[in-house]
Amino acid sequence: MVSIHQRIFEDIEARIIGGIWQPGHRIPFEHELVQEYQCSRMTVNKALSALAERGMITRRRKVGSFVASRQIDRTVMDIQDISTEAELAGHDHSYRILLRKIETLDAATAAHLGEEKGAEILRLHCLHTVDGKPNALERRIIMLAMVPSARTESFASVPPGKWLLDMVPWSKARHVIRAVSADAATARLLETARGEACLTLIRQTWQMSHTVTHVEIIHPGDRFQFAGDFHPTERGITDQLPRRSLS
Amino acid sequence: MVSIHQRIFEDIEARIIGGIWQPGHRIPFEHELVQEYQCSRMTVNKALSALAERGMITRRRKVGSFVASRQIDRTVMDIQDISTEAELAGHDHSYRILLRKIETLDAATAAHLGEEKGAEILRLHCLHTVDGKPNALERRIIMLAMVPSARTESFASVPPGKWLLDMVPWSKARHVIRAVSADAATARLLETARGEACLTLIRQTWQMSHTVTHVEIIHPGDRFQFAGDFHPTERGITDQLPRRSLS
DNA sequence: TGTATCAATTTGTATAGACAAAAGCGGGTC
DNA sequence: GACCCGCTTTTGTCTATACAAATTGATACA
Incomplete structure (x- = not known):
């Protein structure tokens, strides 16, 4: 009916x-x-x-x-937390913290984030493994002023992406997707060749014009892709399925 | 008020x-x-x-x-026709047809597209130049059964992406974004190094479960990126600005 | 000719009332 | 206990009506 x-x-x-x-x-x-x-x-x-x-x-x-005048070629991508996504697709996921350090923002990084120099941050590096193969290198900055509880969180049992998603609401997100060649250090960690094409996702989220977190996630190009469907026909953007998939 | x-x-x-x-x-x-x-x-x-x-x-x-239970990390990208996009950003755009040929679908490609083997297609290869530098290599298949007027169109003055957008309505689109290393032929056309990381966009559009077109657009990674903002706050997904930008 | 004003048309927003559909709750029966 | 029935609450949809806001087109006037 x-x-x-x-x-x-x-x-x-x-x-x-x-x-x-x-x-x-x-x-x-x-x-x-x-x-x-x-x-x-x-x-x-x-x-x-x-x-x-x-x-x-x-x-x-x-x-x-x-x-309306012209059909815009638009796509909606659900860019999920790596662990959630891997589990949804039925893969094993584990991760290892490579670096966890409290610093103050230097001038160059501050300008890049659009924040004030000297702010306290938590810097996190993280290697994600899916089905036994390294799948992503995560380099994250968390603004401690916005997320004070991160100071004492070890991230030993919950990966930082998931933890933040549950912890802090955000009001704006920006995503950039790039292709870059792996440098020597990245290639070694991801167990791929130096110069190999990598798919990089950069995400910055804000709450009320303050940065919450900035993260760069580097995937080996031969193991990852982003996919998204768009139906001009669909009721809401909410009945979309998870879109990022292992290739 | x-x-x-x-x-x-x-x-x-x-x-x-x-x-x-x-x-x-x-x-x-x-x-x-x-x-x-x-x-x-x-x-x-x-x-x-x-x-x-x-x-x-x-x-x-x-x-x-x-x-609602969890904030999904979603982004909306407007993936536009290259020429429209370059013009919006105030860049010069030109293009050159490298190949234009009517064929019938072989079994492998047909399976890949989810269509019947033997269907008539128009195969188009196209090199796009922005501000004098090669910026994208476009490899396109158009299903002639769905777009009969493409048979006689030369695409000399309107690039195929724009022409199709104005010509044929579609009801579903699928996008995949990948990072790949340039092979020798691609590198030569894009005037970049062999093995250079390239950002590839694959798009397939349907109308009522029939494929209209399938296109692969390869960008040199050092000259291109995709970007998208998402505000959970915004009224509609329609007041988004163009999202794909020259780096 | 140009300009101010008014009437008509169409969409935008709100109201009060009505009934339907879904789902939880309790009571009775076996 | 399991099952069925009906009561109640909450959301879903629809109607008829009303007035406001925006814009066009026509009319009157300087």
């Missing part, structure tokens, strides 16, 4: 996706759809508002609603 | 993001919020439904609404 709301939404969506209504096409006025579907204007309005929120149509008072 | 709807939405959102209400916390019932905000239940309901659609809360009849 589908609701009227849903029926209107999907009918219009299908006509847009199917190319029957091209970008720029004016879709019927609310009162016309009220006639067509024999329902109240509120119901039509909610359906059209939902389509507008999704970016499929744009609406202007007194003018009407129009099929 | 903000609407009541918006005020409710943002108040609750702020309490979740700020960590005042932890995951699992039961947020007030609709009738309680009606009291608190002195508005009708419809208004409260719409605000809570919007939060649920966004994945910040989950709702269950008779039980209540709860702060």
